[in-house]
Amino acid sequence: MTDAVIIVLREVLEAMLLICLLMASSTAMGVRVKWLVASLVIGMIGASLYGVNLETVSMAFAGFGQELVNSGLLIAIALLLAAHNFLATRKMIDSDYTTPVLLLQFLCIGIVSMAVTREGAEIYLYLYAYGVLADNMNSVFSGGAIGMGVGLSFGTFFYYGLSALKSRRRLLVCCVLSLVLAAGMMGQAAFYLSQADILPSQFTLWDTSGVVAESSLIGELLHAAIGYEASPTLTQAFLYLGSILISLLAMLLAWWIARQRVAVKKESC
Amino acid sequence: MSYRHRSVMCALVFIFATWPVAMTWAQTPVFEIEIREHLFFPAELVIPANQKVKLIIYNRDPTPEEFESYELNREKVIVGNSQGIVFIGPLKPGEYPFFGEFNLKTALGKIIAK
Numbered sequence: 001m002t003d004a005v006i007i008v009l010r011e012v013l014e015a016m017l018l019i020c021l022l023m024a025s026s027t028a029m030g031v032r033v034k035w036l037v038a039s040l041v042i043g044m045i046g047a048s049l050y051g052v053n054l055e056t057v058s059m060a061f062a063g064f065g066q067e068l069v070n071s072g073l074l075i076a077i078a079l080l081l082a083a084h085n086f087l088a089t090r091k092m093i094d095s096d097y098t099t100p101v102l103l104l105q106f107l108c109i110g111i112v113s114m115a116v117t118r119e120g121a122e123i124y125l126y127l128y129a130y131g132v133l134a135d136n137m138n139s140v141f142s143g144g145a146i147g148m149g150v151g152l153s154f155g156t157f158f159y160y161g162l163s164a165l166k167s168r169r170r171l172l173v174c175c176v177l178s179l180v181l182a183a184g185m186m187g188q189a190a191f192y193l194s195q196a197d198i199l200p201s202q203f204t205l206w207d208t209s210g211v212v213a214e215s216s217l218i219g220e221l222l223h224a225a226i227g228y229e230a231s232p233t234l235t236q237a238f239l240y241l242g243s244i245l246i247s248l249l250a251m252l253l254a255w256w257i258a259r260q261r262v263a264v265k266k267e268s269c
Numbered sequence: 270m271s272y273r274h275r276s277v278m279c280a281l282v283f284i285f286a287t288w289p290v291a292m293t294w295a296q297t298p299v300f301e302i303e304i305r306e307h308l309f310f311p312a313e314l315v316i317p318a319n320q321k322v323k324l325i326i327y328n329r330d331p332t333p334e335e336f337e338s339y340e341l342n343r344e345k346v347i348v349g350n351s352q353g354i355v356f357i358g359p360l361k362p363g364e365y366p367f368f369g370e371f372n373l374k375t376a377l378g379k380i381i382a383k
Contacts, residue, residue: 003373066345122346195344203359213339214339
């Protein structure tokens, strides 16, 4: 049962951070959180399809289909998060700016459904094999429910914490969080690609597992939040920084456009 | 000896001199681990340090397992009665624990790089 708690909690935590962050920034941009139901439904369908077909996927691409799908999802999420940062920054600088509702909803649905697909597939696989097939429903599913509950309450706490901030500050915090989340995902994509020998294998740069072990609770939280990695490689660090750079460029561009619009508005007044 | 001859000679010398290096480069050592009854066999695997290694993990159980290691930065789901390949290293000498995420209490092992 404790296995089920830990497995479900680990997967839920990461998705939860993303969902709550996007909920908080959507409301700050004046967009209602209508996208949530759609993205959860699409995500769960995606997760079951991925889980059911995991064997076929794994065998594809010379046995590295899993790594390719996972890194593809992670990179796509990271890029969509950068686009989200663009919209959030425009709203942050220019409070009169009306956020394109459809575009933001599309971004949120894309990000959340892909995250749920990736995390959910593992939960699906575990619950199905160890709960349904092993006829151990009670213990596995109650463990899973506890894990889910802890994850959800953590998310609620996080969401209301963010919502307590005024909208401009909330957008800033959301941008910074999404920046580091995206960077962590890029770093993780890097290790999937080196696991498949697509990116070159390298020695690790340093090892801080003596300070904060990745397996510890703080390590897990840090991993989910900022992609904490006790022993990263050079490519991983490179992609991590690259992702931060992409997000920053998107935000700078948004800042520049928004500033110009504000200046034009002042002149016409 | 003309310039042309000299460059051909140089190329040949270079090829023969680097032949052994190129051979080891091409041949990544392969190691195997089996999962049976939610246990890893062998639970301790010795591999050469400072070299990339190809690890084939056979899952002989009908249930899926996730091979995972924080120290190796590796994570891969291996469905029941199938196999998965994971490239690891190059590793500095030392011990690198790994575990099966779906059976945290039993599925434990470590890679020892020497």
